[in-house]
Amino acid sequence: MSFVLALSGGVGGAKLALGLSRVLPDEDLRVVANTGDDFEHLGLTICPDIDTLTYALAGVDNPATGWGRRDETWNFMAALAEIGGETWFRLGDRDLATHVERTRRLRAGETLSAITDDHRRRLGIAARILPMSDDPVRTRVRTEEQGWLDFQDYFVRRQAGPTVRALDFAGAATARPHPEFLAALADPALRSVVICPSNPFISIGPILAVPGVRDALAACRAPVVAVSPIIGGAAVKGPTAKMFAELGLGAPTASGVAAHYGDLLDGYVMDAVDAGEATRIRGPRVALAQTLMKTLDDREALARMVLEFADSLRG
Ligand code: FO1
Numbered sequence: 001m002s003f004v005l006a007l008s009g010g011v012g013g014a015k016l017a018l019g020l021s022r023v024l025p026d027e028d029l030r031v032v033a034n035t036g037d038d039f040e041h042l043g044l045t046i047c048p049d050i051d052t053l054t055y056a057l058a059g060v061d062n063p064a065t066g067w068g069r070r071d072e073t074w075n076f077m078a079a080l081a082e083i084g085g086e087t088w089f090r091l092g093d094r095d096l097a098t099h100v101e102r103t104r105r106l107r108a109g110e111t112l113s114a115i116t117d118d119h120r121r122r123l124g125i126a127a128r129i130l131p132m133s134d135d136p137v138r139t140r141v142r143t144e145e146q147g148w149l150d151f152q153d154y155f156v157r158r159q160a161g162p163t164v165r166a167l168d169f170a171g172a173a174t175a176r177p178h179p180e181f182l183a184a185l186a187d188p189a190l191r192s193v194v195i196c197p198s199n200p201f202i203s204i205g206p207i208l209a210v211p212g213v214r215d216a217l218a219a220c221r222a223p224v225v226a227v228s229p230i231i232g233g234a235a236v237k238g239p240t241a242k243m244f245a246e247l248g249l250g251a252p253t254a255s256g257v258a259a260h261y262g263d264l265l266d267g268y269v270m271d272a273v274d275a276g277e278a279t280r281i282r283g284p285r286v287a288l289a290q291t292l293m294k295t296l297d298d299r300e301a302l303a304r305m306v307l308e309f310a311d312s313l314r315g
Contacts, residue, residue: 004028005030006020007196007204009196010198011164012196014053014061015056016293019302021057022299027127033116035049035136036049037049042085047102047131048067051068052067052109054123055068058123058124058273089152097208098119100227105307113178132175132207133176134178135176138151153201164239164242164243173307179244185216185219192222192311193310194305218264223310224264224267226268228291231274231292254271255280258286266313269288269302270287271288271289281315287309290302
């Protein structure tokens with residue numbers, strides 16, 4: 001039975017992952033999650049992109065923020081504040097259960113992927129959610145103002161304010177891609193690979209930095225299609241656009257993201273507002289769509305379009 005492999009970070013990518021999960025029959029979708037945002041906080045191992053994907057696919061995500069759970073309560077945070085604990089990284093009471101139970105199972109010697117798979121099954125999710133590696137990879141950013149910062153310190157505590165001059169994916173060099181990730185890329189049943197509209201630098205970048213991944217993608221017989229996270233020169237969410245300029249990559253454009261992925265892509269989907277950039281894109285076939293996903297219908301429509309476009313590139 002054929003299946004689709006999606007690569008995703010957090011909020012933006014999770015929207016398309018949800019769309020894909022709803023238009024594909026059960027079990028036909030596997031999502032590889034970025035783990036570069038993971039960090040140890042309050043004695044807990046926190047995996048934001050895995051959790052954002054899991055909550056989105058389970059329909060329990062917080063629609064306002066995109067991260068954490070809906071119908072959340074904040075008693076833990078309030079009590080933590082009373083005793084001087086760190087509350088800059090908001091952990092809701094329901095969300096806290098995920099971090100406590102994951103940390104317990106990791107300390108008991110289970111792998112991140114085994115825990116992730118058990119959690120998604122228990123939440124009724126048919127799609128497999130796979131960490132890019134079971135080895136730790138931690139994104140760090142070198143900033144003009146504060147030097148090297150851990151990712152969540154930069155992204156949440158300092159609200160992505162500092163000027164980013166370089167990125168480092170600590171641990172990537174010795175991390176092993178999850179065996180099921182590599183196996184999927186070589187599996188004849190693989191229909192297509194979808195690189196979701198996540199930040200190419202800090203969400204998809206860590207996945208591509210795991211040794212063997214780029215080569216496996218390049219050798220993959222299935223079409224590899226990316227969806228632009230930039231629409232009309234702006235990021236839908238997060239610091240993608242800001243990082244373009246700060247990393248010396250020029251103006252944030254949909255064609256700039258395609259160039260960043262280089263020759264990995266067979267296809268590239270960008271928003272109709274960026275149609276004028278199509279001539280600047282070398283290599284991948286380009287298709288236009290409505291890539292801004294506000295509703296569930298938007299998510300499903302984009303997912304259908306991406307899959308049909310990828311199928312048209314086979315052979
Ligand atoms: N992002 C914020 O901007 N503020 C937060 O307090 C925050 C808490 C949080 C808790 C759990 C979780 O899974 C994600 C959380 N995020 C928060 C988002 C997170 O920093 C980002 O989703 C990713 O790391 C980047 O995609």
